[in-house]
Amino acid sequence: MHFGPLTLRLLLISSLCLPQLGLTAEGEVNVYSARKEKLIKPLLDRFTEETGIQVNLVTGKADALLKRLQSEGRNSPADLLITTDAGRLHRAKISGVTQAIQLPGQNKVIPESYRDPEGHWYGLSLRARPILYVQDKVDPAKLSTYEALADRAWRKRICIRSSDNIYNQSLVASMIAADGSERVESWARGLVGNFARPPRGGDRDQIKAAAAGICDIAIANTYYFAAMLDSKDQAQKAAAGKLRVFWPNQQGRGTHVNVSGVAVTGSARNREKAVRLILFLLNDDSQQWYADINGEYPVRPDVPVSPTLEKWGTFKMDTLNLSRLGELNPDAVRLMDRAGWK
Ligand code: FE
Numbered sequence: 001m002h003f004g005p006l007t008l009r010l011l012l013i014s015s016l017c018l019p020q021l022g023l024t025a026e027g028e029v030n031v032y033s034a035r036k037e038k039l040i041k042p043l044l045d046r047f048t049e050e051t052g053i054q055v056n057l058v059t060g061k062a063d064a065l066l067k068r069l070q071s072e073g074r075n076s077p078a079d080l081l082i083t084t085d086a087g088r089l090h091r092a093k094i095s096g097v098t099q100a101i102q103l104p105g106q107n108k109v110i111p112e113s114y115r116d117p118e119g120h121w122y123g124l125s126l127r128a129r130p131i132l133y134v135q136d137k138v139d140p141a142k143l144s145t146y147e148a149l150a151d152r153a154w155r156k157r158i159c160i161r162s163s164d165n166i167y168n169q170s171l172v173a174s175m176i177a178a179d180g181s182e183r184v185e186s187w188a189r190g191l192v193g194n195f196a197r198p199p200r201g202g203d204r205d206q207i208k209a210a211a212a213g214i215c216d217i218a219i220a221n222t223y224y225f226a227a228m229l230d231s232k233d234q235a236q237k238a239a240a241g242k243l244r245v246f247w248p249n250q251q252g253r254g255t256h257v258n259v260s261g262v263a264v265t266g267s268a269r270n271r272e273k274a275v276r277l278i279l280f281l282l283n284d285d286s287q288q289w290y291a292d293i294n295g296e297y298p299v300r301p302d303v304p305v306s307p308t309l310e311k312w313g314t315f316k317m318d319t320l321n322l323s324r325l326g327e328l329n330p331d332a333v334r335l336m337d338r339a340g341w342k
Contacts, residue, residue, distance in 0.1 A: 026052035029273045032069065034062035034083040035260065039293055047280045053273050062088055069097040069265060079268040080277065082124070084260040087170045089121040090326020098263040101275055109282050113319050114259050114299050123259035124281055125296035127221045128317065129171050130255055131246040132207060137216040143246045146175060146256070149217070150190025158191065159206040159215035162199040163336035167221060167258070172336055173328035174256045177320050181331060188339035199342050204228060204236070211239035218243065221258075223295035226308045230295070247315035254316035258325070259299065 033040050037059050044055040060068070062083045069076055069092070081092060092098050093116060100119040103109060114123030131143055142153070149158060161168060175184045196215035203220035207228060210218040228240035247255045262281065264274050280286055287298040292306045304310075 026054075027270060027273055028054040028056060029079050029270050029277050030056045030077045031058065031080045031082060031277075032065045032078045032265075033057060033059045033081075034065055034088075035059065035294070040082065040290075042293075043281065043286055043290055044277075046286075047277055050280070051276065053276065055277065066092055066095070066097070070095055072267070073097075074267050076265055076267040077269075078265045079270045079274040081263045081265055082260070083263075085166045085170055085258055086121075086123075086261065086322035086325045087166045087173070087258075087329050089116070089259070089261050089263060090323055090329070092263055093118075093120040093326070097266050099266045099268065099271075101264050101271070101278075103275065103278060103282075109279075110299055111301065111319075113321050114261075116323050117321065121261045121263040122278060122282075123261045123299040123322070125260045125287075125291050125294055126257050126299055126317070127223050127260070127296050128247075128255050128257045128315070129167060129219060129221050130315075131248050132210065132218045132220055132225060132243040133246055134210050134216050134242055135244050136242070140244070140246050143248065145249045145252065146171070147179065147187055147249075149194065150187045152194075154194040154217065156194065156196050157216040158194045158219070159196055159209045159217065160191075160199060160219040161202060161206060163333070163341040165202075167203070168219075168336070168341075169329055169332045170258055170325040171219075171256050172332040173325040174318055174320055176328050176331055176335070177324050178253050178318075181335060185335050185339055188336055188341055192340050207243060208236075208239050211242045222297075222309070222312075226295035226306070230308055245312045247313075249318070250316050253320070254318040257297075257317045257322075259322060260294070260296065 037057065041057060044057060048055055065081065065083065066088065069078060069081060083089060098120045102119055103122065110122055115121065133140065133143065172184060203224040206218035206220050207225060209215055225240055228236045231237045249255055262278055264271060268274050281290065284303060287300050287303040291298040297305055297309060
């Protein structure tokens with residue numbers, strides 16, 4: 001090929017301009033994220049630095065973002081949805097706002113339990129929902145399973161948030177998968193009878209209530225407990241310091257776990273770049289950063305956990321495919337309602 005002087009000059013100009021244009025030259029990916037900006041943005045910036053692909057981030061509450069995707073439909077500018085809880089990811093799938101994708105080498109990248117069997121969503125990080133007990137008040141030898149929390153021995157000793165929360169719905173869904181609806185409904189009645197107070201507040205509030213002497217046991221997700229233990233707020237740190245982690249169901253199916261995850265939207269116009277971003281979020285460095293900053297476990301078992309989580313030791317996780325949590329969600333909601341779980 002022959003370059004005339006003008007072509008040469010144009011080439012020179014365009015190569016000089018590239019550093020500034022670099023951001024858009026490689027295109028963009030639009031992300032709706034239920035994770036707060038500071039918990040995801042630095043990672044997205046690193047992706048842009050490495051690939052030149054610009055990431056446009058919209059953050060919001062998980063349920064609001066899903067509603068927004070539904071109302072925007074095929075016109076949604078979003079390519080990716082990042083949200084928490086398999087129950088929600090499944091809701092996104094059945095409401096038709098996601099699409100199935102195959103990740104190259106996905107079988108090696110993410111354990112089967114933590115992704116949708118049809119490829120509509122993929123886990124990015126893991127959280128467990130263990131039993132937290134007040135160290136001075138509970139002998140951990142008396143603890144065993146979620147099921148055993150319905151025993152009369154725990155009367156007025158348990159704090160847990162309301163049944164309209166997805167984390168509890170997913171926990172109950174995992175129990176339905178293991179024990180069947182009938183057994184879980186009578187368990188839920190027993191558990192409600194053991195509540196120290198009518199459910200209120202979030203997971204952190206259950207930990208605070210236990211520390212304040214309102215109850216002896218709190219059920220909460222691990223990242224809330226980790227955040228309180230590592231908090232600069234001395235009151236939160238001190239409250240969490242009174243509690244210890246107990247991993248339930250270790251002789252059986254394992255402790256209930258859930259994911260934060262990602263889905264490619266049905267409307268995605270930048271599908272190939274969206275897949276590149278998912279793969280980036282699953283690489284070694286991203287996995288470690290994302291899990292650490294969110295106080296979670298990496299979804300990849302070969303990536304190390306943070307020092308705070310490491311102190312709690314390893315535990316057996318329930319290997320139920322988390323898409324079941326979504327499928328059983330309506331049953332769980334009805335069952336909790338019948339059992340009087342406010
Ligand atoms: Fe949460």
